[in-house]
Amino acid sequence: MASAAAGPKSNYQWRLGARPQGRVKETDFEWVEASTPELADGQILVRIIYLSLDPTNRVWMEPVDTYMPMLPLGSVMRGITIGVVEASRHRSYAPGDLVQGLGGWQHYYAGDAAGWSKLPRIPGVPLTAFFGALGHIGFTAYFGLLDIGQPKAGETLVVSAAGGAVGSLAGQMGKIAGCRVVGVAGTDEKCDWIMRELGFDAAINYKTTNVGEALQRECPKGIDIDFENVGGPVMDAVLGRINIGARVVLCGLISQYNVQGPAAGPTNFVQILSKRARVQGLIVTDFASRFGEATAQIVQWMQQGKLKYRIDTVEGLRQAPAALNRLFDGANIGKLLVKVSDEPVR
Amino acid sequence: MASAAAGPKSNYQWRLGARPQGRVKETDFEWVEASTPELADGQILVRIIYLSLDPTNRVWMEPVDTYMPMLPLGSVMRGITIGVVEASRHRSYAPGDLVQGLGGWQHYYAGDAAGWSKLPRIPGVPLTAFFGALGHIGFTAYFGLLDIGQPKAGETLVVSAAGGAVGSLAGQMGKIAGCRVVGVAGTDEKCDWIMRELGFDAAINYKTTNVGEALQRECPKGIDIDFENVGGPVMDAVLGRINIGARVVLCGLISQYNVQGPAAGPTNFVQILSKRARVQGLIVTDFASRFGEATAQIVQWMQQGKLKYRIDTVEGLRQAPAALNRLFDGANIGKLLVKVSDEPVR
Numbered sequence: 001m002a003s004a005a006a007g008p009k010s011n012y013q014w015r016l017g018a019r020p021q022g023r024v025k026e027t028d029f030e031w032v033e034a035s036t037p038e039l040a041d042g043q044i045l046v047r048i049i050y051l052s053l054d055p056t057n058r059v060w061m062e063p064v065d066t067y068m069p070m071l072p073l074g075s076v077m078r079g080i081t082i083g084v085v086e087a088s089r090h091r092s093y094a095p096g097d098l099v100q101g102l103g104g105w106q107h108y109y110a111g112d113a114a115g116w117s118k119l120p121r122i123p124g125v126p127l128t129a130f131f132g133a134l135g136h137i138g139f140t141a142y143f144g145l146l147d148i149g150q151p152k153a154g155e156t157l158v159v160s161a162a163g164g165a166v167g168s169l170a171g172q173m174g175k176i177a178g179c180r181v182v183g184v185a186g187t188d189e190k191c192d193w194i195m196r197e198l199g200f201d202a203a204i205n206y207k208t209t210n211v212g213e214a215l216q217r218e219c220p221k222g223i224d225i226d227f228e229n230v231g232g233p234v235m236d237a238v239l240g241r242i243n244i245g246a247r248v249v250l251c252g253l254i255s256q257y258n259v260q261g262p263a264a265g266p267t268n269f270v271q272i273l274s275k276r277a278r279v280q281g282l283i284v285t286d287f288a289s290r291f292g293e294a295t296a297q298i299v300q301w302m303q304q305g306k307l308k309y310r311i312d313t314v315e316g317l318r319q320a321p322a323a324l325n326r327l328f329d330g331a332n333i334g335k336l337l338v339k340v341s342d343e344p345v346r
Numbered sequence: 347m348a349s350a351a352a353g354p355k356s357n358y359q360w361r362l363g364a365r366p367q368g369r370v371k372e373t374d375f376e377w378v379e380a381s382t383p384e385l386a387d388g389q390i391l392v393r394i395i396y397l398s399l400d401p402t403n404r405v406w407m408e409p410v411d412t413y414m415p416m417l418p419l420g421s422v423m424r425g426i427t428i429g430v431v432e433a434s435r436h437r438s439y440a441p442g443d444l445v446q447g448l449g450g451w452q453h454y455y456a457g458d459a460a461g462w463s464k465l466p467r468i469p470g471v472p473l474t475a476f477f478g479a480l481g482h483i484g485f486t487a488y489f490g491l492l493d494i495g496q497p498k499a500g501e502t503l504v505v506s507a508a509g510g511a512v513g514s515l516a517g518q519m520g521k522i523a524g525c526r527v528v529g530v531a532g533t534d535e536k537c538d539w540i541m542r543e544l545g546f547d548a549a550i551n552y553k554t555t556n557v558g559e560a561l562q563r564e565c566p567k568g569i570d571i572d573f574e575n576v577g578g579p580v581m582d583a584v585l586g587r588i589n590i591g592a593r594v595v596l597c598g599l600i601s602q603y604n605v606q607g608p609a610a611g612p613t614n615f616v617q618i619l620s621k622r623a624r625v626q627g628l629i630v631t632d633f634a635s636r637f638g639e640a641t642a643q644i645v646q647w648m649q650q651g652k653l654k655y656r657i658d659t660v661e662g663l664r665q666a667p668a669a670l671n672r673l674f675d676g677a678n679i680g681k682l683l684v685k686v687s688d689e690p691v692r
Binding site for chain 2: 270272276
């Protein structure tokens with residue numbers, strides 16, 4: 001079979017050009033036309049189809065090692081991608097394979113196959129699901145809620161950024177676990193969606209409502225689990241109503257990622273002491289050895305109609321920098337991704 | 347045997363007169379002469395010998411329910427005490443029994459025996475030890491370090507307020523567990539004491555040293571456990587060097603107890619997420635069912651000479667309000683208590 005990848009390909013890339021000061025600007029990136037190198041042994045050439053945009057991308061741009069090594073200036077911007085193998089010098093991969101990995105913000109990934117994984121073709125499951133309930137997003141919600149949050153039926157769960165990719169799934173998993181689930185989101189449209197479509201018990205628009213008063217009303221038995229994606233004043237309001245022995249699943253702090261200089265810590269931090277709460281940080285890759293378990297359970301929930309998700313697609317890699325800010329503006333509903341090229345015809 | 351308690355006794359009390367604004371002032375209390383009431387069935391009369399002063403006393407003065415109910419204005423100030431029973435209408439107590447309980451800031455406690463416990467007379471163990479290693483202080487260090495901190499040999503433990511009652515014990519227990527132990531304290535005298543007498547590996551005077559740089563130097567393998575008694579900038583510096591999977595034993599936040607208005611949360615809070623750390627609040631009464639276990643182990647360590655403690659005694663109940671501020675000034679070394687009356691001759 002003739003590989004479609006004979007010869008180098010023109011490869012547009014977004015490279016990290018500067019360390020952002022606060023909010024990301026397009027000038028923090030450089031739009032570069034490169035060409036794909038010849039493959040060495042053990043390498044694959046992947047045409048990127050979808051690029052995942054996640055709040056943590058902003059963290060990756062900082063000049064510090066975090067849970068991943070610092071990204072040097074001039075590097076292709078790091079990004080989680082889904083693509084199709086077009087050429088392979090690795091015996092486990094063949095042209096046509098659908099794969100997921102850190103392909104970066106570019107049209108083609110050419111490099112080591114290590115760290116990539118093949119995606120199964122599941123009838124009725126769209127490819128984008130692997131960025132949703134069946135990918136890092138779904139696994140984050142799953143391990144965060146179940147392992148760290150340890151929900152019990154009858155408890156009250158509050159989810160911030162509840163209209164976002166992770167939050168919308170975590171809330172639904174909370175309902176499956178028998179919790180009262182209250183979501184906090186930034187638009188009436190998101191609030192409507194999580195209540196009417198996803199079955200949350202209540203939704204609070206933090207931009208138009210006094211969150212503390214609303215939590216008082218919607219959480220009459222206090223709060224047992226905080227699935228925290230945001231930080232800042234919303235988190236403080238939630239901490240103000242936690243019960244003894246509460247669990248805070250620290251999944252994200254999106255309100256702080258654009259902050260320059262010292263971030264504002266939770267002013268209600270003393271509640272953690274006074275209520276003997278447990279706060280635990282979550283990076284989903286720590287649970288990689290259990291992704292199979294999560295996949296099996298999530299597929300079952302999807303088939304039972306208990307887990308819904310929504311994809312918010314931006315067309316074209318060129319739009320990635322501007323699209324990233326949609327996460328911080330709260331403009332996206334559900335999982336935000338960039339469509340870089342077309343899916344192969346099956 | 348004639349009870350020494352025939353008839354009412356003059357009973358001086360410190361009552362809570364006002365809610366303190368920031369630092370405690372003597373005028374926040376009222377010095378009142380009352381007289382002891384006649385005992386009802388099930389009640390005991392206790393002559394207070396020692397009053398424990400603890401940072402948490404400041405928390406009890408706030409007009410909110412915390413881990414204990416709010417103390418109403420006009421009440422006798424709440425305090426942990428050791429005393430001797432002078433009269434009893436409870437069949438488990440007899441005159442001469444040494445007891446511990448929430449006797450309050452007064453010369454005599456007259457009331458229900460519920461919540462009090464008898465103290466054993468252990469040869470060679472002074473009564474004050476029950477406010478030190480063998481009391482709530484020692485149990486706090488024990489359960490905080492072992493249950494929440496989960497130390498492993500070779501790990502690095504940082505203890506703040508390391509010259510204080512709990513911190514000095516937690517650090518010694520860390521040494522017993524095989525950790526490298528670094529203490530942070532506010533005077534050179536305390537630093538000398540914890541290194542030379544208690545065997546800490548290093549001590550940092552946060553008032554004269556850049557804590558971040560000193561931690562960098564003294565914790566070359568990062569920090570695995572933070573036994574946190576203070577909060578504020580010292581905690582931020584510690585969080586800046588925690589390792590993946592670190593544990594933060596949230597035992598106290600003394601730097602914040604006098605703060606008016608919103609407290610400053612940890613500015614390095616995002617480290618909890620990035621390093622997948624676990625922060626857990628500790629109130630020692632949650633472990634009451636296991637105090638026996640802790641007592642047995644701590645007595646053994648004391649007999650082996652592995653646990654030392656120091657008592658800082660203030661003479662006379664009249665001094666209690668001023669003495670309380672010694673905790674916030676960092677003036678005490680070891681356990682601070684007020685001697686209210688003399689120990690019975692044995």
